Each structure stands twice: as C-alpha cells, then as structure tokens.
Amino acid sequence: MRAGIVYNPVKADREALAAQVESAQPIEWSEPVWFETDADDAGEAAVRKALDADIDLLLVAGGDGTVRVAADLVTATEVPLAIIPSGTGNLLARNLGIDVVSLKNAVRTAFDGEQREIDLGELEVESPDGKRTKHAFAVMVGFGLDAEMIDKTDEGLKKKVGWLAYVDAAGKVINSLDTVRVQVRLDGGRTVRSTVNTMLIGNCGTVTNGIVVLPDAVVDDGMLDIALVRPKGVRGWLQVGGYVARNNLLVTKVLKRTGRLGKQRTGPALGYGQAKETHARLSEPRAVQVDGDVVGDAIALRATIRTDALVVRVPKQRPHLGVAV
Structure with a gap:
C-alpha cells in the first residue's frame, strides 16, 4: 500500500x-x-x-x-x-x-478514517459569446454576492487575515450589487421567473468560517440545493440576515442533524429549492464562482449531480454528513 x-x-x-x-x-x-x-x-x-x-x-x-x-x-x-x-x-x-x-x-x-461515498456536482456555463465550459464542484457555485465578493477579495489581505478578507470584500460590493432577471427550471418542471441579486447551487451548505447558507444541503443525498436571494431594500436584507442567523443557531443545527427539523420555508427575500438538475438563464451576464474560484461571466447555467461519485476519508463515528455543528 x-x-x-x-x-x-x-x-x-x-x-x-x-x-x-x-x-x-x-x-x-x-x-x-x-x-x-x-x-x-x-x-x-x-x-x-x-x-x-x-x-x-x-x-x-x-x-x-x-x-x-x-x-x-x-x-x-x-x-x-x-x-x-x-x-x-x-x-x-x-x-x-x-x-x-x-x-x-x-x-x-x-x-x-472511515470511507464515505459523496456526491459531486457538475456545472455547465454558457458565456455571453455562446462558448460553453464544464466545471466539477464539490461544495457550491453561484453568481451575485458570493462571486463578486470572491472577485473583489484582496489576495494580500487574505494571506494576512484569512477569511476576514472576505468580510472586507463583502462590504465593498453589497451596496453596489445589481439585481438580474433570471429564469429557473428545476428537474424539467415549470420555469420560474424572478429578480435576484444572488443565486447559489450547492452540494454542501456550509461556507467560510462554518456559516450555513444552504440549511437543507446534504453531501450524499443525490440532490442539489438552490437558494435565490432577492431582498428589496434594507428590510429585505434584514430578512435574509434573519434567515442566515436562524440557520446558524446551535439548536437549529442540532435539530437538523437529528432529523427533528423539517425543510426550510421560503420567503419573499430568500427562496430555497432542491433538484437533481437545475437550469438558469440570466437577462444579463454575471460573474460565476465555482467552489471559491471565479470562472468567468455567464448568461446561462446548467447544474447536475453525480451521485456517490467520490470516495473520501472522513472522521470515524460521524453517522451524518450534513451541516457541521
């Protein structure tokens, strides 16, 4: 060996x-x-x-x-x-x-450690000039706040202060973040039209510093989790902040891990969904990030899931691979 x-x-x-x-x-x-x-x-x-x-x-x-x-x-x-x-x-x-x-x-x-089979996502990106590229992802892809924040993060600052550099970048982009009209179709269902500033598609739900943004995401459930962030004004951002804060409460994480908490409800400022295949077409190009790397501008996205595609080593005695507490 x-x-x-x-x-x-x-x-x-x-x-x-x-x-x-x-x-x-x-x-x-x-x-x-x-x-x-x-x-x-x-x-x-x-x-x-x-x-x-x-x-x-x-x-x-x-x-x-x-x-x-x-x-x-x-x-x-x-x-x-x-x-x-x-x-x-x-x-x-x-x-x-x-x-x-x-x-x-x-x-x-x-x-x-133990060996576990987990899912792997695949994102197909259509750029404004019609070119299509494919990118595997293990965690999360999307456009809007996360992609702009990553794009504006100072690499020198990141080396000095780590994840706090993302907070600095978020403060720079959040006030200037434009909305975009998007058409979304999940698993061949009806097309939903919405105006959003951020769309996330994830195989996992936890991001930098352990913050949970996709509370229903499980890395081996054969599903992609989707979030449409669409706040209107200060009140809308406060609603989004409330959702995120609730999802990061210790009691919420424990209830989720023990199966005692149902699916998250959607609201006017933040909508959740799940699918094996997700299509999205944007009215204007937006920068797209894949597991923390900006891969270019997109006018359309198609995300699919490869079930049990990857064998990983994980710590022993962890029966659930959902949101980490």
Whole structure:
C-alpha cells in the first residue's frame, strides 16, 4: 500500500506534513510519493501524476481549488481522497467534519478514517459569446454576492487575515450589487421567473468560517440545493440576515442533524429549492464562482449531480454528513 501526496507549497509546509504522515501512516505501507502543484493549472498535473503512480490513497494538501480538481479527477479511479485542509475556506473539509485547525488530526483521518461515498456536482456555463465550459464542484457555485465578493477579495489581505478578507470584500460590493432577471427550471418542471441579486447551487451548505447558507444541503443525498436571494431594500436584507442567523443557531443545527427539523420555508427575500438538475438563464451576464474560484461571466447555467461519485476519508463515528455543528 502506498499514499500519493499532492501539496501546494504556498499553502502547506512539506516538512510539517511529512512528519505527521510518518507518524500516522501504517508501518507496513511503502514510502509515500510526493507531487508539488503548479499555480498554472490548480494542481491538475500533480494530481494526474499521483494517480498514474499506482497509489492506494490520495492526500491533497491545498486550497479549495486544488481539492476540487482532485475530486473531479479521482472519480474515474477507485482511489479514495483524503483532504488535508491548507487553504482559507477549506469548504469541503468543513462540510465533512474534517479538522481544519489540527494538521495532526487531519492526517490521522486520512489514514484511519472511515470511507464515505459523496456526491459531486457538475456545472455547465454558457458565456455571453455562446462558448460553453464544464466545471466539477464539490461544495457550491453561484453568481451575485458570493462571486463578486470572491472577485473583489484582496489576495494580500487574505494571506494576512484569512477569511476576514472576505468580510472586507463583502462590504465593498453589497451596496453596489445589481439585481438580474433570471429564469429557473428545476428537474424539467415549470420555469420560474424572478429578480435576484444572488443565486447559489450547492452540494454542501456550509461556507467560510462554518456559516450555513444552504440549511437543507446534504453531501450524499443525490440532490442539489438552490437558494435565490432577492431582498428589496434594507428590510429585505434584514430578512435574509434573519434567515442566515436562524440557520446558524446551535439548536437549529442540532435539530437538523437529528432529523427533528423539517425543510426550510421560503420567503419573499430568500427562496430555497432542491433538484437533481437545475437550469438558469440570466437577462444579463454575471460573474460565476465555482467552489471559491471565479470562472468567468455567464448568461446561462446548467447544474447536475453525480451521485456517490467520490470516495473520501472522513472522521470515524460521524453517522451524518450534513451541516457541521
């Protein structure tokens, strides 16, 4: 048995990681093979090299972009994926209950955690010039506040203060955020027309700093969760804030995890939905983000779900893979 380790040298300390791998790896395993990512391809070449090296476990130490690339490529193999959180958001790791603070705990989960099958989303983006591109996603995609916030985040500030840089960016864009008319169809049903400033489509519901934005999302339920954010004025934003605050109360999270809380209700400022396939057409182009990376402007989106496509290592004794408490 042998592990392949893909790491981003900007985000992960190889020496510290190697020490933890040596301590946690079963003694009968062979020496791991290491592959350093290249900023030009978000780690794609490194992941491909690792998978070509006849490994039995793929460890990925990098940001959300590297994890997304690895998740997409590893689905074509039988190799399980182990995430070593090393970025700012660590979104998939948070939703799987992987320790995003302790390197030691994350590496131990990689070698002695449980294996779980989870879903993987796929987004097809139609740009204003008609070109179409596809992007795998493990956590969430969308346009509006989240995409603009990511696009305006100062990378230098993010290196200094981490997730707080997103708060700074949000303050810059929220007052200037324009609405857009959108036509949405879920699973071939009727087309719903709405005016929104943000649309989210997620496989998971928890984002940066553990904030829950899609309360009904479960990473292995075979469904995508959708949110349409459509506040009107200050009162509307207060309603959205109320929804988010309620979804992040400890009691709400516990009730959700124990199955004692039903589906979230929609309101005039925020609407929720679920589907296996989602189509959206916009009246004007908007920037789109995929698991924290802006991939360009879109005039139309199509999101689908690949059920049980990815095998991941998660901490033991976690029967539910829903919203992390």
